[in-house]
Amino acid sequence: MTSLTPENSKDLFRKALRVRLIEQKIMDLYEEHEMRCPTHFSIGQEAIAVGVCAHLSKEDVVTSAHRSHAHYLSKGGSLKAMLSELYGKETGCASGKGGSMHLIDREAGFLGAVPIVGSTIPIGVGVSFAAHLQGESKLTTIFFGDAATETGVFYESLNFAALHKLPVVMVCENNFYSVMTPLQDRRPENFEIYKIAQPFGVFCAQGDGNNIDDVFQISQRAIEHARSGKGPALIEFKTYRYVEHCGPFPDDHLAYRPENEVNEWKNKDPIELHKNHLLSKEIITEDEFLEWTRIIHDEIEDAVMYAKSSSFPHRHTLEQDLFAA
Amino acid sequence: MARVIKYVEALNEAQDLCMARDPKVFLFGLGVSDPAAIFGSTKNLYQKYGPKRVVDMPVSENAMTGVALGAALAGMRPVMTHIRLEFALLAIDQIVNQAAKWHYMFGGQASVPMVIRLIVGRGWGQGAQHSQSLHSWFAHIPGLKVIMPSTPYDAKGLLISAIEDNNPVLCIEHRWLYNLTGEVPEGIYKIPLTEPHVIQKGTDVTIVASSYSTIEALEAASDLEKEGISCEVIDLRLLNPLNDTKIIESVKKTGNLIAVDMGWRSGGFAAEIVARVVEKAHTALKNPPVRITLPDLPTPTSRALSNYYYPLPHDIANAARSLLGKSPRLSHITPDAFLDIPHLNFTGPF
Numbered sequence: 001m002t003s004l005t006p007e008n009s010k011d012l013f014r015k016a017l018r019v020r021l022i023e024q025k026i027m028d029l030y031e032e033h034e035m036r037c038p039t040h041f042s043i044g045q046e047a048i049a050v051g052v053c054a055h056l057s058k059e060d061v062v063t064s065a066h067r068s069h070a071h072y073l074s075k076g077g078s079l080k081a082m083l084s085e086l087y088g089k090e091t092g093c094a095s096g097k098g099g100s101m102h103l104i105d106r107e108a109g110f111l112g113a114v115p116i117v118g119s120t121i122p123i124g125v126g127v128s129f130a131a132h133l134q135g136e137s138k139l140t141t142i143f144f145g146d147a148a149t150e151t152g153v154f155y156e157s158l159n160f161a162a163l164h165k166l167p168v169v170m171v172c173e174n175n176f177y178s179v180m181t182p183l184q185d186r187r188p189e190n191f192e193i194y195k196i197a198q199p200f201g202v203f204c205a206q207g208d209g210n211n212i213d214d215v216f217q218i219s220q221r222a223i224e225h226a227r228s229g230k231g232p233a234l235i236e237f238k239t240y241r242y243v244e245h246c247g248p249f250p251d252d253h254l255a256y257r258p259e260n261e262v263n264e265w266k267n268k269d270p271i272e273l274h275k276n277h278l279l280s281k282e283i284i285t286e287d288e289f290l291e292w293t294r295i296i297h298d299e300i301e302d303a304v305m306y307a308k309s310s311s312f313p314h315r316h317t318l319e320q321d322l323f324a325a
Numbered sequence: 326m327a328r329v330i331k332y333v334e335a336l337n338e339a340q341d342l343c344m345a346r347d348p349k350v351f352l353f354g355l356g357v358s359d360p361a362a363i364f365g366s367t368k369n370l371y372q373k374y375g376p377k378r379v380v381d382m383p384v385s386e387n388a389m390t391g392v393a394l395g396a397a398l399a400g401m402r403p404v405m406t407h408i409r410l411e412f413a414l415l416a417i418d419q420i421v422n423q424a425a426k427w428h429y430m431f432g433g434q435a436s437v438p439m440v441i442r443l444i445v446g447r448g449w450g451q452g453a454q455h456s457q458s459l460h461s462w463f464a465h466i467p468g469l470k471v472i473m474p475s476t477p478y479d480a481k482g483l484l485i486s487a488i489e490d491n492n493p494v495l496c497i498e499h500r501w502l503y504n505l506t507g508e509v510p511e512g513i514y515k516i517p518l519t520e521p522h523v524i525q526k527g528t529d530v531t532i533v534a535s536s537y538s539t540i541e542a543l544e545a546a547s548d549l550e551k552e553g554i555s556c557e558v559i560d561l562r563l564l565n566p567l568n569d570t571k572i573i574e575s576v577k578k579t580g581n582l583i584a585v586d587m588g589w590r591s592g593g594f595a596a597e598i599v600a601r602v603v604e605k606a607h608t609a610l611k612n613p614p615v616r617i618t619l620p621d622l623p624t625p626t627s628r629a630l631s632n633y634y635y636p637l638p639h640d641i642a643n644a645a646r647s648l649l650g651k652s653p654r655l656s657h658i659t660p661d662a663f664l665d666i667p668h669l670n671f672t673g674p675f
Contacts, residue, residue, distance in 0.1 A: 095432025104431045111398065112435055116422050122388035123423065126395015133351060133377045133401065153418075156388030163383065321429045322468055323566075324436035324491040 004213050006283045012050050012212050013274045013284075018296050019046040019070045020271050022079065025300050026069075026086065027248035034308075035086040037099030038115075042070035044210075044242040047270035048173050049074040049143070051215025055223045056141060058109050063124040064143040066101050066115035067173075067241075071143045077105035079299065083307035091310040095317065111140075118144065118151035121170070125157045128166040139167045139227055147178035149193050150186060158234065162200040165231040169222050172236040173209060179245045180256040194236035202232050209237030210270040240265035327508040335477040335509050336366040336442075336498065339484035340404060342513050344374055347402065350488060352379045353393055354406035354442075355386075363406050364444070364503055364674065390416035390441070394424050397439040397493075404488055410443040410497065411454050424493040425468035438491045440484070445499045445536070445587070447635070448665040449675040453623035458587045460535070461594040463495050464565035470494040470518055471565040475539035477507035479562060482516030490518060499537040499587075500675065501667040520568040523575065527557035530645045531575040533598050534585040535561040538617075542585055545641035554645055564594060569601045576602050580611035581648045585641055590618040615644045629660035637664075 004012065023043050029035060042049065049070035056062065056075065064071040072082060078093065085092030086100050094102050101115040111127065114120055124142035131138035148154055149172055161168045172193055176183045183191075197204035203225045207218040215237060222233035240262075244251035252262060278284045330338075344350045357363055358371035358379045371379040382389045386407065393403040407413040413420060420441065427435045445458040464471045470492055474480040480498070487494035524539065525546055534542040539560040546556035557575050561567075576582050582602050586595035595616040602614055617636045625631055643653035658664065 092432070094430060094434070097432045098430045102430050104434055106434060112427065112431055114423065114430075116418055119391065119418055119423055122391025122419070123395040123398065125388070126392035126397075127399045128395075129392050130396035130399035130401045133380070133396070134348075135377075138399070153385075153387045153391065156383070156385030157391070159383055160385065160388060160392060321433035323470075324428050324433070324438075 004216050006281070008054070008216070009213070009278060010283055012054055012216065013278055014292055015074060016046045016050040016212060016271055016274065017292060019050065019073050021293065021296050022073060022300055023069060025304070027243070029304065030248045036088060037086060037101065038246050039086065039100040039248070040067040040246050041241070041243055041248060042067055044265070044269070045173055045175065045239045046070050047212045047215050047274070048171065048209045048237045048239060051212050052141060052171055052219040054216055055220055056109070060139050060141065061109050061111050061124070061127050062141045062143070063111040063120040064113040065117060065120060065145065065148065066113070067145065068103050068113040068143070069100070072103045072105065072110050072113070075105070075110045076108035077103065077110045078108070079303045080306045081105065083303050084310050087307045087310070088312065089307060089310035090313040090317070091307070095321070096313040097321070118148045118153045120144070121148065121154055122157040122160070125161050125166060125168050128161070128168050129164065132164055132166055137167055137227075137229065139169065139223065141169045141171060143171045143173065145178070146172060146174040146176065146183060146193060147186070148172070149196060158197065158200055158202065158232070161232040162202050165229065167226040167229070168232040169219070169226050170232065170234045171219070172234065174236055174238050175241050177245070177257065180254070182256070194234055197234035202234055203230070204234045206236045206238070209239030210268045210273065212270060212274050242266065327510050329506050330477055330509050331503065332477040332480050332505045332507070333365045333503040335481035336484060337368055337370070338509070339481045339488070340367065341370060341373070343485055343488045344370065344378060346513070349400060350402045350404060351377070352404050352406070353382060353389065354408065355382060355384060355412070356408060357381060357406055361674065363408055364500070367406070386412050386415035387419060390419035391423065393439050394419055394427075394437055397437045398427070398435055402438050402488060404440045404442065406442040406444075408444055409455055410445050410459060411457055413441065413443055420469070420493070421466050425466045428492065429468055436491045437493050440487045440494050440496055442496045442498060445497060446675060447499070447501055447537070448667065450626035450628070450665065451624065451675060452626040456624040458497065458499070458536070460497050460564055461586070461588045461592065461597070464567070464594060466565070468493070469565060470563065471497065472518060472563050473497045473536040473561060475502065475536050475560050477505060477509045479516060479560075481509055482514050483518070483562060485513060486515040486518050489515070494518070497536065501537050502540065504667070505540065516562070518563050520563065521571050522560045522562050523557060523571055524560045525556065525558040527555035527579070529555045529579055530581040530583060530648055531557045531559060531572070531579045532583045532585060532641065532645070533559045533561065533572055535564065536587060538585040538587050541638045542641055544638040545645065548638070548642050549645055552651070554649055556645060567597065569605070572598065572602065573605045576606045577609040580609055582610065582614040583641060583644050583648070584614060584616050585636070586616065586618045588619060589621050590616065591621050593618050612648050615648065617641055617644060628662070628665040632658050632660060632662055632664045635664070
């Protein structure tokens, strides 16, 4: 198990920064009311997607849930297609039929994400199972949140993946809240999500979801375990979302999260932490950082223009794609 | 004359033939590889194809249906069986929210070539949770194909088409059809999943039915023939998407409609048939359309009650007599009558 090399560290930071800047841009644009679909932002949780996907190639398959922007982008999903989809345009990754909650980019290995909590977990397992039935091995990485581990379908999927020793890595992003309901109202005291794996004999680990290096190392162990045929892995990363469950606005005024808790997590911002780390180790300079920011902003502007100038889907496409030929 | 085999054997042949020619086809379900072999429908297939093609599963219907969906997305062709239709309700999210919608909501980029076989129980006190036929629920879902084979010939031809279809197809099979015999060609043949089938031509009344009720409709038609009443019996075969052309043509010819449906009355599939006929052929109707369905009640277990729960060929025949201005025949159902089995030598399993 290796720590991040300086090169890797820079690369992952840049990727995380890109996700952050994209999400911030979408949040700004959302107020124009032209992106008309429920959107669940990854702000604050970027390190997990970036750290895990660092070990995945284009051929590896990933699936996610409603809060999938960071996963989609980190897996190499097209930014232009994603923005177009949010705008409901024909050039969207789902041709304007899915919106933010149904992102897909099969070429990048992003299988598809849906908003029913837990639903993509067995679907991801099924992809690995298909390979297993044919005597092959296909790694599937499945992202979900803390609440998904409360569903029956999660246990059923974990059991099945363990039974057949499937190469499935289940990544739980524990941000402590299911919409506005805190973990302590849903789980017994001292419950540890990653330990759910233990009775199933499945590799498990827990880490700091706001530390790119920690995510990188733990997910490397989990992915190697799965790839080597030893069976599935369940890894849990603690993190926090800054804004509301669905939508671009902060909702601290609703006071369902203690103020000191929110501030504590904001002081551990994954982007800020990693940037300071790279600066202090002189792996990057402030100028480099500004240059990256400029380049990323250009990419985003270009993609926004593409999305805004794309056409809406034509009327006749309403009835298309109900059935495959 | 083609050889005569049972409905259950026809289902078995369909799966066997498809598995033989396409290594991507696999069977999945609780008990598919056990000695009972889903009432015999998967008999010998485990022995022939092994555990990577005929796969048993934990009692996790929800996740297992999702696994089948994932396997379908990865290019395989799962044929899942829920030995009792009710068990599929544990997986309703994967069937209705996921499988039915993935192709559309992802703009045509994800296709789900999976078949789910669902078996409808009846008789021997099956009761409320082992006897439901929720075809009207499933037929209501855009993106889900729903077939209900009523004969051995149809069972094989429709199931083969379903397996080779690139969409999710629910194949709803009635338990009481399993021992029905009929002519079934050897080898692969397909009945396209396109439209209902005029199983018997006639001129006086159109009877639209499906699955086991088609057999009951044919029995009623046979009795009525002796009284000079000519019935056109249409077997739905494919309930979703429903092509009503032949039904409309038929009602324009006969002027009378009886819609038979083994589901409950309110919001049931017979209502859909009636709605379409009234919309498209109401001037041809000589009488209001008639629905013969289950009452809006769960299924009781005592035969003293279930004897009065299920409509019989007798009821279909009486409906036709009334439409044609003839007197109905009296029924002689007693509480202890053995109407809770399809025929006296059918001893189960149920």
